[in-house]
Amino acid sequence: MALPLAALVFLVDSGTSLPSAVAVLYAGIVLLVAEDCAPRTVLLTGLGCALLAVGSFLAMHYGEPWGASHLRLAVSLAAIAITTLLALRKGSAERILGQQAEILDLTHDTVIICDADDIIRYWNGGAEKLYGWTRHEAVGARCQDLLGTRFPVPVKEIERLLRTTGSWSGDLVRTRRDGQPVELQTRLLWRPAAGGERGDVIETSADMTERKRADASIRNAEHRYRLIFQNAGVAIWENDFSRLFAALEGLEASGVTDVRAHLLQDRALVRRLVGMVAVTDVNETAVALFQAAERGQLLGSVGSAISTPEAEETFARLVASMWDGDGRGEAETSFQTLAGERIDVLLRLTIPAEATRWERVLVTMLDVTERNRTQQALTRTLAELAHASRVSTLGQMAASIAHEVNQPLSAIVTYGEAGRRWLKREAPGAEETAACLTHMLDNGRRAAEVIERVRALSRKSVPRKERFALCEVVDASLVLVQRELATGGITLRQTMEAGLPEVLGDRIQIQQVIMNLLLNSIQALVVVDGPSRVLFIDVARSDPDMIRVAVRDRGVGIAETDLGQLFEPFFTTKSNGMGIGLSICRSIVESHGGRIWASNNGGDEGGGATVQFTLPVAREGA
Ligand code: ADP
Secondary structure (H helix, E strand, O other), X not given: OHHHHHHHHHHHHHHOOOOOOHHHHHHHHHHXXXXXXXXXXXXXXXXXXXXXXXXXXXXXXXXXXOOHHHHHHHHHHHHHHHHHHHHHHHHHHXXXXXHHHHHHHHOOOEEEEEOOOOEEEEEOHHHHHHHOOOHHHHXXXXXXXXXXXXXXXXXXXXXXXXXXXXXXXXXXXXXXOOOOEEEEEEEEEEEEOOOOOOEEEEEEEEEOHHHHHHHHHHHHHHHHHHHHHHHOOOEEEEEEOHHHHHHHHHHXXXXXXXXXXXXXXXXXXXXXXXXXXXXXXXXXXXXXXXXXXXXXXXXXXXXXXXXXXXXXXXXXXXXXXXXXXXXXEEEEEEXXXXXXXXXXXXXXXXXXXOOOOOOOEEEEEEEOHHHHHHHHHHHXXXXXXXXXXXXXXXXHOHHHHHHHHHHHHHHHHHHHHHHHXXXXXXXXXXXXXXXXXHHHHHHHHHHHHHHHHHHHHHOOOOOOOEEEOHHHHHHHHHHHHHHHHHHOOOEEEEEEOOOOOOEEEOHHHHHHHHHHHHHHHHHHHOOOOHHHOEEEEEEEEEEOOEEEEEEEEOOOOOOHHHHHHXXXXXXXXXXXXXXXXXXXXXXXXXXXXXXXXXXXXXXXXXXXXXXXXXXXXXOOOO
């Protein structure tokens, strides 16, 4: 629009000889351009207008003597220059204001200006974004109507403070366009109008909803932790291990390379380290477990008061693994309570990731004293049951045992008589008599051996751990069932791998297992036809660390439905059976670290069943 206007002014100025300064109108063109354009364009427009004015003057008045036309030109040029300058200055002031307004728009905080009647006069981008109303919608509305502000104190009080001190800060709650509440941290500034009571209130607010939610969730988490801490069924201790950490650092600095080995060897050091642990908090369960009268008795350095030699050893091991980088460690150990009672606990140490210098270490202790007592009682009961079962097995074998003892006794009598006869001869046969005596001694020993084995089996003793050769125990068991095999017409096939390593455990209990399996097989065999009465016993390595004993027969086999319950207590298919043999076998084998299982043989193996078990090879030095 400026261009045609400029052309019009130029035409009027150059084509008419009006006695007025038409070129002054160029100032209006400069103003028009200044409305929307950049300062450069305004400057160029000013220059262009000045040139046009000069051009018109030259065209109309060139060569005229100095007079009114020159004056008009001067006035026009001055008007154009002043207008251009003013337009440029106003432009730059507006630009600064515009930039400031843009900055206000850019901040995330909301900026609102309300007049004395609470009518919104300014509403920045932050307010648009947070509350949901555009500037266009908000400006002119009553602030309270739009946002439904809830103040922490009466509005009158805020107004009074604003007038007297000029500002107010506090937390507000407002409702957004979508109906959601927002929590704000707000600052109000009072901007009095010149010379009057009335003025504006400039408000900046930051949205605290998320922060408050996060704070609340932290508070909640803390509260929940405290709740769990206080009411947990396990004892929880919060400790500061930082002195201990520094001591271990010092140890390394002094040239100790293997802290673990050092800790495991130096008891005095461990005791000193225990003394460096500072207990910062304990829960109620810990107070009760350690028989303290109140919480305070367990705070500070109580390590030495509750420690035992086992606890020290466990502590050394756990600290060593934590030093090696494990964030947690677990072990079972014993402590003593403040009343001097011994307690067994499952101990767990945890270092939270942020406690880089062990300034916070959580120790939980689960009381297993009762569990251990029950376990011991169970082991005792089991041993008694196993003993009862052994005695009952021996009872079943009374006839065989009597036979086993009787045989050597009869032999002794026979050899005794023969010897006497040799002695009664005219020329007593010294050699023959000596041979009779040797036989008598051998048989006497054999009888004594059988009796010793029976006594061993019937003896009531606590389970022992010793190294022994499995093959020897198999042999000893076979001796005792010899007669059962013979009377049942059962053929025995025995294979034993040569050079087997020893196993570790209770020899008598393992013998009981083998005899149980043998007797079960014998009982399964006597009901089948004569020719297939074969019993196999196999001792071999099943893998590098295990030895397997398999008792296989061609007997009646096991019904498929019974296979799963064979080892259950009191499961029996026999009219006179008790059903505890295999269940005792299982507990014995498992307590030795082995496994026992039963299966039916395939038709190609002649049918029947196999019951086998494994035992771990005794480790070197065990
Ligand atoms: P009991 O001999 O008093 O029945 P056990 O626990 O020793 O108790 O055996 C449980 C059951 O397992 C037996 O009743 C029998 O049915 C079955 N069983 C065990 N060994 C064999 C076997 N070699 N052949 C067939 N059945 C067997």
